[in-house]
Amino acid sequence: xxxxxxxxxxxxxxxxxxxxxxxxxxxxxxxxxxxxxxxxxxxxxxxxxxxxxxxxxxxxxxxxxxxxxxxxxxxxxxxxxxxxxxxxxxxxxxxxxxxxxxxxxxxxxxxxxxxxxxxxxxxxxxxxxxxxxxxxxxxxxxxxxxxxxxxxxxxxxxxxxxxxxxxxxxxxxxxxxxxxxxxxxxxxxxxxxxxxxxxxxxxxxxxxxxxxxxxxxxxxxxxxxxxxxxxxxxxxxxxxxxxxxxxxxxxxxxxxxxxxxxxxxxxxxxxxxxxxxxxxxxxxxxxxxxxxxxxxxxxxxxxxxxxxxxxxxxxxxxxxxxxxxxxxxxxxxxxxxxxxxxxxxxxxxxxxxxxxxxxxxxxxxxxxxxxxxxxxxxxxxxxxxxxxxxxxxxxxxxxxxxxxxxxx
Amino acid sequence: xxxxxxxxxxxxxxxxxxxxxxxxxxxxxxxxxxxxxxxxxxxxxxxxxxxxxxxxxxxxxxxxxxxxxxxxxxxxxxxxxxxxxxxxxxxxxxxxxxxxxxxxxxxxxxxxxxxxxxxxxxxxxxxxxxxxxxxxxxxxxxxxxxxxxxxxxxxxxxxxxxxxxxxxxxxxxxxxxxxxxxxxxxxxxxxxxxxxxxxxxxxxxxxxxxxxxxxxxxxxxxxxxxxxxxxxxxxxxxxxxxxxxxxxxxxxxxxxxxxxxxxxxxxxxxxxxxxxxxxxxxxxxxxxxxxxxxxxxxxxxxxxxxxxxxxxxxxxx
Numbered sequence: 266x267x268x269x270x271x272x273x274x275x276x277x278x279x280x281x282x283x284x285x286x287x288x289x290x291x292x293x294x295x296x297x298x299x300x301x302x303x304x305x306x307x308x309x310x311x312x313x314x315x316x317x318x319x320x321x322x323x324x325x326x327x328x329x330x331x332x333x334x335x336x337x338x339x340x341x342x343x344x345x346x347x348x349x350x351x352x353x354x355x356x357x358x359x360x361x362x363x364x365x366x367x368x369x370x371x372x373x374x375x376x377x378x379x380x381x382x383x384x385x386x387x388x389x390x391x392x393x394x395x396x397x398x399x400x401x402x403x404x405x406x407x408x409x410x411x412x413x414x415x416x417x418x419x420x421x422x423x424x425x426x427x428x429x430x431x432x433x434x435x436x437x438x439x440x441x442x443x444x445x446x447x448x449x450x451x452x453x454x455x456x457x458x459x460x461x462x463x464x465x466x467x468x469x470x471x472x473x474x475x476x477x478x479x480x481x482x483x484x485x486x487x488x489x490x491x492x493x494x495x496x497x498x499x500x501x502x503x504x505x506x507x508x509x510x511x512x513x514x515x516x517x518x519x520x521x522x523x524x525x526x527x528x529x530x531x532x533x534x535x536x537x538x539x540x541x542x543x544x545x546x547x548x549x550x551x552x553x554x555x556x557x558x559x560x561x562x563x564x565x566x567x568x569x570x571x572x573x574x575x576x577x578x579x580x581x582x583x584x585x586x587x588x589x590x591x592x593x594x595x596x597x598x599x600x601x602x603x604x605x606x607x608x609x610x611x612x613x614x615x616x617x618x619x620x621x622x623x624x625x626x627x628x629x630x631x632x633x634x635x636x637x638x639x640x641x642x643x644x645x646x647x648x649x650x651x652x653x654x655x656x657x658x659x660x661x662x663x664x665x666x667x668x669x670x671x672x673x
Numbered sequence: 674x675x676x677x678x679x680x681x682x683x684x685x686x687x688x689x690x691x692x693x694x695x696x697x698x699x700x701x702x703x704x705x706x707x708x709x710x711x712x713x714x715x716x717x718x719x720x721x722x723x724x725x726x727x728x729x730x731x732x733x734x735x736x737x738x739x740x741x742x743x744x745x746x747x748x749x750x751x752x753x754x755x756x757x758x759x760x761x762x763x764x765x766x767x768x769x770x771x772x773x774x775x776x777x778x779x780x781x782x783x784x785x786x787x788x789x790x791x792x793x794x795x796x797x798x799x800x801x802x803x804x805x806x807x808x809x810x811x812x813x814x815x816x817x818x819x820x821x822x823x824x825x826x827x828x829x830x831x832x833x834x835x836x837x838x839x840x841x842x843x844x845x846x847x848x849x850x851x852x853x854x855x856x857x858x859x860x861x862x863x864x865x866x867x868x869x870x871x872x873x874x875x876x877x878x879x880x881x882x883x884x885x886x887x888x889x890x891x892x893x894x895x896x897x898x899x900x901x902x903x904x905x906x907x908x909x910x911x912x913x914x915x916x917x918x919x920x921x922x923x924x925x926x927x928x929x930x931x932x933x934x935x936x937x938x939x940x941x942x943x944x945x946x947x948x949x950x951x952x953x954x955x956x957x958x959x960x961x962x963x964x965x966x967x968x969x970x971x972x973x974x975x976x977x978x979x980x981x982x983x984x985x986x987x988x989x990x
Contacts, residue, residue, distance in 0.1 A: 328758025
């Protein structure tokens with residue numbers, strides 16, 4: 266039994282990482298505490314260094330990768346957005362590393378529990394982005410992540426995302442691959458990227474003048490992230506062969522005959538599975554499409570999985586205020602040019618700041634899909650928020666600002 | 674009064690090798706370029722320069738670099754962390770037998786005063802605190818030069834910048850006093866730190882050579898002329914930097930393991946006005962009316978500084 270945090274640390278350990286620059290943030294801390302202990306007792310050789318911020322941490326991670334080390338680091342939430350500038354830079358250097366993000370809602374108001382605004386803020390950096398649903402998938406994704414990051418067709422940071430609390434602090438059964446299995450799947454790092462050394466001076470991250478040169482390099486990053494679709498498929502096949510577990514860019518659950526499909530990412534998809542089992546037992550044909558890769562965007566797999574469905578709901582665990590759910594927009598963009606696209610596509614926002622998505626809320630989503638009619642026009646985003654949630658907030662609101670004559 | 678030279682007696686003895694080729698898009702008379710050129714001459718060829726956003730970021734513009742050394746541009750706020758990543762990686766790769774020791778590099782951060790004193794201060798502080806074995810050169814042109822000379826925390830009291838232009842309500846221009854980065858560095862107790870100037874290249878080179886064998890942070894801050902920002906002809910930079918020394922405005926000093934000594938103590942300090950009058954950024958202190966109070970305050974600050982030096986430190990011949 267391992268927590269998501271322990272699974273992430275085991276992934277780094279099995280990858281025999283050379284270098285871990287770190288900075289603590291809840292709920293990521295157990296990952297770096299565990300790695301610090303392994304470097305201290307000699308389980309891992311190489312170096313663990315506590316930096317002064319995530320901005321410095323990601324810069325150091327990228328610089329070490331540019332020098333030829335296999336680098337691992339981890340952060341969460343505020344830390345990820347604090348380091349966002351550096352993440353763009355490191356992606357632009359085209360260096361491989363794996364960063365585990367433990368998702369947590371962004372301040373203000375400050376909170377500890379998960380949603381995906383943090384990781385989706387890095388959506389456009391030029392990094393590969395994988396979302397784990399289980400602790401097992403966290404560990405496996407770190408290993409698969411190095412295969413992708415270090416592939417000469419990609420050479421980019423890979424971000425592996427897990428939800429805070431529901432994975433980071435939750436113990437689940439995890440099979441830890443043997444070092445021999447990992448050695449076969451992920452041999453010791455042989456950098457194929459230009460790295461700093463005395464005999465071969467090079468200038469890295471240099472300025473460009475003019476939009477044409479900038480466009481060229483930025484588009485190269487786009488092509489590299491896109492290449493990660495094929496590279497992921499190859500890596501996942503090799504992983505299945507050595508370690509016996511199979512991963513796809515998207516995961517299809519109860520989809521074959523589904524009329525209604527929920528689209529989700531991350532650990533809250535586990536709640537959707539439980540709800541779907543219930544709906545199935547009640548005779549409703551509901552299925553789940555869980556996106557494991559968000560960058561590269563698995564457009565063909567999404568279009569294929571959703572083709573011909575009666576109605577689809579994207580449940581975003583994020584909110585772009587003034588627009589709505591981020592992944593809804595991307596799914597809609599994928600489907601708009603498909604002739605056999607689902608007749609109805611609805612947007613729901615739920616699980617913000619770790620708010621539970623209950624069976625009742627899933628039931629409401631499916632009922633909304635059943636009621637929806639093609640050509641109904643834009644609907645939503647609808648916030649999943651129950652009467653009990655409202656009562657709780659109202660009660661707290663009364664304490665925060667009591668009306669005249671009320672005792673708080 | 675100058676301390677005895679240890680490694681170089683005069684400019685003729687400075688290394689002839691040029692690690693910085695001519696030709697770059699920098700301004701004519703850029704003092705930062707002169708400081709970098711001198712520093713690289715003395716350090717070594719096997720260097721990776723880790724750069725923070727600033728004027729010298731324009732040294733390496735795709736597909737050219739004027740350096741025989743390697744180069745990594747990072748961000749404005751995290752160049753020292755970039756140095757950390759490279760240094761650590763080289764150490765790890767050599768220790769794990771994946772890189773021959775002959776491939777090792779010296780790591781040097783190249784950053785302006787805005788990066789060093791403002792946005793990158795936390796990153797630099799962290800690197801010094803971690804005893805990172807690296808070099809640091811701050812080229813201090815006393816403002817955000819690359820963006821058009823806006824005030825930084827290195828801009829001196831009474832100077833004009835693009836964001837502190839003298840006005841009716843603020844005739845002095847910049848009201849803040851220059852942040853004392855030397856004192857901030859000193860509080861970290863690095864093995865070596867120094868102020869330097871290309872106006873005394875032998876002192877500069879001696880300090881770089883002296884720092885060489887020391888393991889850990891080796892920190893240098895150079896006052897560097899900025900013709901467009903300071904407002905002077907490009908050929909006047911050397912003269913103006915000389916005046917910064919002889920007026921006592923830019924003291925030359927070093928600290929080895931926290932013990933400070935001045936390497937040059939002007940015997941008869943020139944009045945600061947002689948320095949100020951050479952640059953357009955101080956013109957408002959003289960015209961249309963002399964701002965006696967501001968001029969006096971600048972002079973008194975310099976006088977107080979050297980009185981303290983005389984009280985606390987004996988300059989060795």
